[in-house]
Amino acid sequence: EAQVTQNPRYLITVTGKKLTVTCSQNMNHEYMSWYRQDPGLGLRQIYYSMNVEVTDKGDVPEGYKVSRKEKRNFPLILESPSPNQTSLYFCASSPLPPLRNYGYTFGSGTRLTVV
Amino acid sequence: GESVGLHLPTLSVQEGDNSIINCAYSNSASDYFIWYKQESGKGPQFIIDIRSNMDKRQGQRVTVLLNKTVKHLSLQIAATQPGDSAVYLCAEGLRGGGGADGLTFGKGTHLIIQP
Numbered sequence: 001e002a003q004v005t006q007n008p009r010y011l012i013t014v015t016g017k018k019l020t021v022t023c024s025q026n027m028n029h030e031y032m033s034w035y036r037q038d039p040g041l042g043l044r045q046i047y048y049s050m051n052v053e054v055t056d057k058g059d060v061p062e063g064y065k066v067s068r069k070e071k072r073n074f075p076l077i078l079e080s081p082s083p084n085q086t087s088l089y090f091c092a093s094s095p096l097p098p099l100r101n102y103g104y105t106f107g108s109g110t111r112l113t114v115v
Numbered sequence: 116g117e118s119v120g121l122h123l124p125t126l127s128v129q130e131g132d133n134s135i136i137n138c139a140y141s142n143s144a145s146d147y148f149i150w151y152k153q154e155s156g157k158g159p160q161f162i163i164d165i166r167s168n169m170d171k172r173q174g175q176r177v178t179v180l181l182n183k184t185v186k187h188l189s190l191q192i193a194a195t196q197p198g199d200s201a202v203y204l205c206a207e208g209l210r211g212g213g214g215a216d217g218l219t220f221g222k223g224t225h226l227i228i229q230p
Contacts, residue, residue, distance in 0.1 A: 004158075035220075039123075043159070043204065043220035090158050103149045103206060103218055106158030 002027045004107035006091050012113045013081055021076045021110050023091030031094040032074040033058070033104060034066065036087040043090070049074055050097075081114045088112075123202060127227045134192040136224045138205035143186060145207040145219075150179060150190045153202040153223070162190070162203075192226075200228045 004025045013019055025032065033048040035058075045058030049068040063085055065077040074093075078085060088111050092104030128134045140148065146167035151159035165172045165179045165188075172179050178191040188205050205221040 040222065042222040045218075092158070102161050102164055103151070104159075106151075106160070108156070108158050 002105075004091055004093050004105055006089075006107040006110050008110060009108065010111045012115065014115055015082055016080050019078050019081060019112075021078075021089060021091075021112070023074045023076065023107060024072050025074075025091075025093040025105075026072065027093060027095065027105070028071065029093035029095045029105075030071070031097065031104075032068065033092045033094075034064070034074070034076045035090045035092065036060065037090060037109075038087050046076070046089075081112075083114045086112060086114050123223050123225045125225045125227060127229055128195050129229050130195060130197060132195055134190075134195045134199065134226060136190045136192070136203045136226060138188040138190075138221050138224075140186050140188055140205065140207040140221070141219070142207060142209065143183075145209050147208045148179070148181060148188050149206045149208075149218070150177075150188075151204040151206065151220075152199075153204060155201075159204055195226075195228055197228050197230070200226060202226070 007022045030051050034046040035043045037043050044060045046060055046064050047058050047066040049055045052068055052071050055066050055068055068074055088109050090109050091107040094104045149164045150162040152162050153159045163174045163177050163179050165181050170181055176193045180189045202223040202225050204223045206218050208218045
């Protein structure tokens, strides 16, 4: 089944403890992206990647890192998580620039709570 | 399930009635628009898209209308069913705009189906 898989689905962590949220897609898509979704703010892009080894900042990149060493994987790294990073996170992928091809296919989300 | 928007506008309709969900977009230069459906605990799923050279586009039970004069987008769902209960997100973008990725999401509308 074609899909975007994120892990974990739920995570509770403490301030300052490094964590990684994994994302993998099996559709051979070039484009991948991370979003966070917060009440009253909607979906906001954190980082995106046009291809292997090519990443760019989105609208809210502060406090996050990403890497794209392989086409299928696009992990999101929080080096020192803080409570304001408590949110619902979505990974997404697209075969072409999203604005030319139906936007993104989204994963099921990761609910992160930082205490 | 996940609560993705504690402050979302809500539309409540009777099962079998038609639903109209509205979206005011922000950038008059945007030339591509997408509607997504987000069910509780899941990521957004593509419903229908429209380009700015069109005023209307129809899919299965759904119609998207675009009014560029007032920067307004609407999604019409015919004969609403219980499975249509979800948060509906509109997204806008400018193809060929700065960077490879420029999809901006609205905050969403929560559609509730009354039996």
